[in-house]
Amino acid sequence: MTAFYGLLIGVAMGFFIQRVRASSPGMIVRNLRLENLSVIKFMALTMAVGMVLVYGLNLVIPSAMHFDVKPTYVLGVLLGGLVFGVGFGIGGYCPGTSVVGIGEGRKDAIVAMLGGVVGALVFTLVYTTLIAPIVKVADLGKITLADVTHVSPFVLAVVVSAVFLVVIKLLPTEVGAKR
Amino acid sequence: MTTTIDSSTGKTPWVFYGVLFGILGTLSILAWGPIGVSGTYPRVIGELLTLVVPDYAAGNPYLQKMGHLFAKTETYLVIGLLLGGFLGARLNKEKAPACEMIHPSEKTTGRRYRDAFIGGFLIVFGARIAGGCTSGHIISGITQLSVSGFIFAAGVFATGILTAKTLKRRHVAAEA
Numbered sequence: 001m002t003a004f005y006g007l008l009i010g011v012a013m014g015f016f017i018q019r020v021r022a023s024s025p026g027m028i029v030r031n032l033r034l035e036n037l038s039v040i041k042f043m044a045l046t047m048a049v050g051m052v053l054v055y056g057l058n059l060v061i062p063s064a065m066h067f068d069v070k071p072t073y074v075l076g077v078l079l080g081g082l083v084f085g086v087g088f089g090i091g092g093y094c095p096g097t098s099v100v101g102i103g104e105g106r107k108d109a110i111v112a113m114l115g116g117v118v119g120a121l122v123f124t125l126v127y128t129t130l131i132a133p134i135v136k137v138a139d140l141g142k143i144t145l146a147d148v149t150h151v152s153p154f155v156l157a158v159v160v161s162a163v164f165l166v167v168i169k170l171l172p173t174e175v176g177a178k179r
Numbered sequence: 180m181t182t183t184i185d186s187s188t189g190k191t192p193w194v195f196y197g198v199l200f201g202i203l204g205t206l207s208i209l210a211w212g213p214i215g216v217s218g219t220y221p222r223v224i225g226e227l228l229t230l231v232v233p234d235y236a237a238g239n240p241y242l243q244k245m246g247h248l249f250a251k252t253e254t255y256l257v258i259g260l261l262l263g264g265f266l267g268a269r270l271n272k273e274k275a276p277a278c279e280m281i282h283p284s285e286k287t288t289g290r291r292y293r294d295a296f297i298g299g300f301l302i303v304f305g306a307r308i309a310g311g312c313t314s315g316h317i318i319s320g321i322t323q324l325s326v327s328g329f330i331f332a333a334g335v336f337a338t339g340i341l342t343a344k345t346l347k348r349r350h351v352a353a354e355a
Binding site for chain 1: 190191192193194196197198199200201202203204205206207208209210211212213214216217219220221223224225228239240241242252253254255256257258259260261262263264265266267268271273275276278279280281282288291292294295296297298299300301302303304305306307308309310311312313314315316317318319320321322323324325326327328329330331332333334335336337338339340341342343344346347
């Protein structure tokens with residue numbers, strides 16, 4: 001049954017990504033050059049809405065929430081992010097948007113996905129020798145801001161969400177254009 | 180509310196879909212767990228290696244850790260992304276998009292494909308080091324206030340912005 005939910009949520013997610021043009025590598029690069037901030041704002045708004053909803057629901061129906069926090073192994077997470085950013089800047093796709101782009105009929109998205117498949121193959125081959133030692137460094141476990149600050153997660157969610165909303169409101173969408 | 184995209188100004192309905200995506204991520208956590216994509220790539224590799232070199236695949240600790248492709252809800256989400264992208268474009272009566280040249284150095288489709296391949300390689304390799312991508316670490320991670328999500332996002336935008344700006348600037352300098 002979760003496979004069916006997964007499919008439905010994937011269809012909706014792909015639809016949203018296509019409509020905000022996050023599957024356009026040109027749009028992604030304009031966002032990374034800080035010329036147009038619409039995709040960055042889209043992501044920030046998604047998180048601002050999501051965090052208040054999930055931690056709000058968690059106060060009411062905690063047993064229904066399937067949280068799954070990823071471990072914070074500081075070196076590997078940061079290094080992975082830095083490598084990811086270079087690829088994001090060069091290609092203009094992320095692993096999900098390349099799949100959406102293929103659905104849209106973008107040929108370079110197929111090439112990006114093939115690059116990703118080769119990347120996953122090389123990663124699998126070097127995992128034991130190169131990667132496993134890195135992910136053991138400074139592993140703080142599955143921690144959230146609430147664990148670090150000892151503040152209620154719902155209160156934190158409201159505060160972080162408010163900060164995101166203020167930043168979204170203050171920043172222009174089209175940089176350099178009249179607002 | 181308009182859902183048409185004005186290609187001349189680059190205006191998109193990001194506010195409307197940002198709110199909807201926040202609700203969708205919440206539904207996902209209610210249904211089975213946070214959304215994610217990049218783990219599907221090594222699971223595809225796992226299935227392929229199992230066909231070609233089954234002994235190696237069975238003995239690879241990473242493939243064993245990631246689990247079987249069709250046993251994961253995430254796999255069906257990725258299939259959904261493909262359908263969603265198709266529907267988003269077709270219901271809006273958009274033609275298949277032309278190949279976008281995204282950097283000044285991309286003067287041929289060959290150069291564009293080269294950049295797409297290198298980019299695709301690095302995003303999946305980087306995401307697998309970190310244990311998640313834009314979906315799993317940034318959208319789902321920060322929604323859950325995970326410390327790892329904030330660290331990953333800082334890394335992605337640091338080099339992402341630097342790379343995109345450098346690829347534009349270096350070309351302008353070379354032309355001058």
